[in-house]
Every structure is written in structure tokens, then in C-alpha cells.
Amino acid sequence: MPKRSSYHHGDLKATLVSTALEMIAEQGMAALSVAEVARRAGVSTAAPYRHFASKQALLIACAIAAANALAAQMLQAQEALRPQGEPTDPVEATAAAAAAYTRFAAENGSGLDLIFAPELQDTGDEDLLQAGRTVMDALLPSALEVTGGDARSALELLERQIAAAHGYAALLRSGFLSRRHPTVDDVASHAAAIARSLARETRASTD
Secondary structure (H helix, E strand, O other): OOOOOOOOOOOHHHHHHHHHHHHHHHHOHHHOOHHHHHHHHOOOOOHHHHOOOOHHHHHHHHHHHHHHHHHHHHHHHHHOOOOOOOOOOHHHHHHHHHHHHHHHHHHHOOOHHHHOOHHHHOOOOHHHHHHHHHHHHHHHHHHHHHOOOOHHHHHHHHHHHHHHHHHHHHHHHHOOOHHHOOOHHHHHHHHHHHHHHHHHHHHHHHO
């Protein structure tokens, strides 16, 4: 890639994060190289270390950016269900969140696996922990409504819904589904259908 001739003041940090996220989408978190991020960004290999003390610090910044973007997309999808401010069926809200998650993971190659990666959570970085809470704040309220406030059941429901959503995204990215030629919208729709079914089953069992 050609080197970029200049940056607006203060935007190199954001450029490094966006470039690192592109690499994670292509190759996975384990393959991330600070030197390769610098090369793609068109800066010296020392430049990233002016903003990030280590590769782990860069990964944390990526996880925070991903968490904020994912939470925003899931909240937007749920808000679209109530254009006039009317209450939304929580089952449909969880389905909308699952579809949004699938789209995000399919398009970005990461999701909760980056945001809640054990090697990053163990750092105790408060900004990352807050970003994780932001994601859960986008998911948990509707699940709690489905379960009548039973937190354990709500978390189990979310685990199953997100597992299906992430699985569809991963299968699409891997090419496993290429014979059927599905699109991101196709797999998002399938993930929403599974989330809807799981939520209805959970609601019935907790009534």
C-alpha cells in the first residue's frame, strides 16, 4: 500500500485502530502485527508506540472501538422496531439484536470474541470493561423482559442467541455457505429467526 503523505493533527491514533481492525477482520486477532499495522498506515514502525505502549494496548483500543460500534448497531436495530415510541415485544427486540450482531461479525470478522477476549479482560482496563458493559446494556434489558427478570435465564438465552449469530457470521466468512450463495442479510435473517425461537421457548418455560 502506498504511504499516506500526511495526517490531520491527532488522527493517527484513530487510523492505527481502524487499520488494526481491518487486519483482524482479514486474519484474526492472533495474527495482528504492530509492524504491519504501521506499514499499512504508512508510518514508521516506531510511530504506533507513541500512542500504544504495546500490541496488547492496541488490541484493547480495537476491542473498545468494536464494542462501541456493535452496541450502537444493536441499539439502532432495536429502536427501529418502535418508530413512534411504543413498547416493543422483547422477543422481537432480541431477534433484532441478534441480526445486528450477525451483520457486525460478518462484516468485521469479530464480535464478542474480541470484546471479551480473556487475555484482554485480565488486564483490568477500565475503559474496556466499560465498553463491555455497554454491549451488555444493549442486549440484557430485552432478555430480562423475556425471562421476567430472571438474570440467570436471561444470560443463558443471550449465550444461545449470540452463539447462533456468531456461528452464522463465521460460516459465511469462512466460505462454508458459499454453495448456497447466502448474503449477510440472509444469515442475519436466519440468526434472528433462531433468536426469536429461543426467546419464545424461554418465555414459555418461565411463565
